[in-house]
Amino acid sequence: MSNSPLPKLSPRQRASHKGDFGRVLIVGGSKGMAGAVALAGISSLRMGAGLVRLAIPEPIANLVASFEPSYMTVSLPTDDGVRGSIRAYHELVKEIEWADVVAIGPGLGQSKDLAQLVRWLFDRTEKPAIFDADALNMLSPLDLSARPAGPRILTPHPGELRRLAGKPLASRDEQIKAAQSIAAKLGVIVLVKGEGTAITDGQTTALNTTGNPGMATGGSGDALTGIIAALVGQKLSPLEAAILGAHLHGLAGDLAAAELGEISLIASDLPRFLPRAIQQYQRDTASPV
Template sequence: MSQPLPSLPTRPSDGHKGTFGRVLIIGGSTGMSGAISLSGVSALRSGAGLVSLALPEPILPIVASYEPSYLCIPVPPDLNGRVSLEAQVVLDESIPKMDAAAIGPGLGRSENLNRIVAHLYQNAKLPMVFDADALNALADQKEILSQHTGPRILTPHPGEFARLIGSEISHIQKHRESLAVEFAARHEVILVLKGAGTIVTDGKRTRVNETGNAGMGTGGTGDILTGIIASLLGQKMLPLEAAQLGAYLHGLAGDLAAEEFTQRGMIASDLLKTIPDAWRIMQAEDTANLTR
């Protein structure tokens, strides 16, 4: 990072799962059950006390069998196995019980999902991460981007960001930092523009991430970042700091995975294995900084 990292979230010796945050991740659809599973495990590996996944009922057996440590909240599916509009009732009941939430991994696209994303973006008071198809839903209704009641972190790759601002990827890649800063300032959000040198900005303060490698250009790594940032939000980190620390941890886990599996051979789930080692390195650095 171009500036020092935020301190790691505290882990009091008498803490319990309520202390370390309740996180809800909304997503998944028929054929895309892996994305929300990766997000759920990465949130747990990043220190969340309790992680719940709200997902269409037909894919619940697949997602639940991937990892026993998270909870699964089944919601009514539409005819294509995506989250249906009727799921809004379940989501509205669940969100007030949470400390942070994320939406997007494996979500899919539909008009009703656009309505759900808009409802949550505009009305949920808790900190939320919007990724993947939730970003595409926002791109379809750009007029609401400044209409939010709680902290919002958007984590687009260049293609998703191009749709959000109505531009070309080539233009974005030439002006990554200035466009990211302008967007975050205009809409009062935290923007995490992924890519080589991921940019994290709230429009006033900007960080350029120094960890990560080209081996992370594989399906599912973005879903892992979503879970990490949501987890840190649930642990009461400030949104910009959660995004900054999350991007660094994500990239460091990717660097460790590349050392073990090579950039060519690594896959997204390898990061789930290296996140604990990344935390160990960061904890040592954090402790050293505190004792200086």
């Protein structure tokens, strides 16, 4: 396991503009799950993304837009009034052309139509893409015979990893070995959530040491997805973005728990405490004068 120093973000130049810090597209949301995609979008903004768009089903567009005025929303057609449809394909192609990085999964829901979209996005788009939650379930079990067209980060919890691998994974050691195998065969990054989150590209494996049990609450993974997407948009490699994203996500949770307690911690606290986590990380990694 690697204990390398944390990746560093480049200092921001005074003449910078929003296009310098990444255009993030997050595809997700469904009726009853509007908060998940909003959490991902807010977390991406708090992590420094220059521009964030949420591609969401039209019936929840106004609700999602109401959570945060700083991101943009794109309405996608539905067939059932609940979740996205294959008819969203042409709109998504345009949005992916705009984006520097794509994340798919928070609050997405599952259907045959969505499974086609997820599979197409995983196989065909050349843009870096993060797959989480329902997007992972619709990829399961993974086809390990063909590599995707672009960089991929998969962020499963142990149950999702078991479905991706298509076999039981009884211990943490088995989970990490399965993640390493998937990463090596497909050329992707796999981040396995849980105590001591493991991040691997099949050769290097890092274990995250931040985080606490208070983060075992709905929406925490959506925040992580947004954080990692923002870091990819800021030119970190997929492996670096996953390692640093897990660290900062856990550190934000630790800072929130120190003030609020583990029992009272909720997922929306994570983007709220993320600025403090970033500041602490910057202090800890600052070069000596």
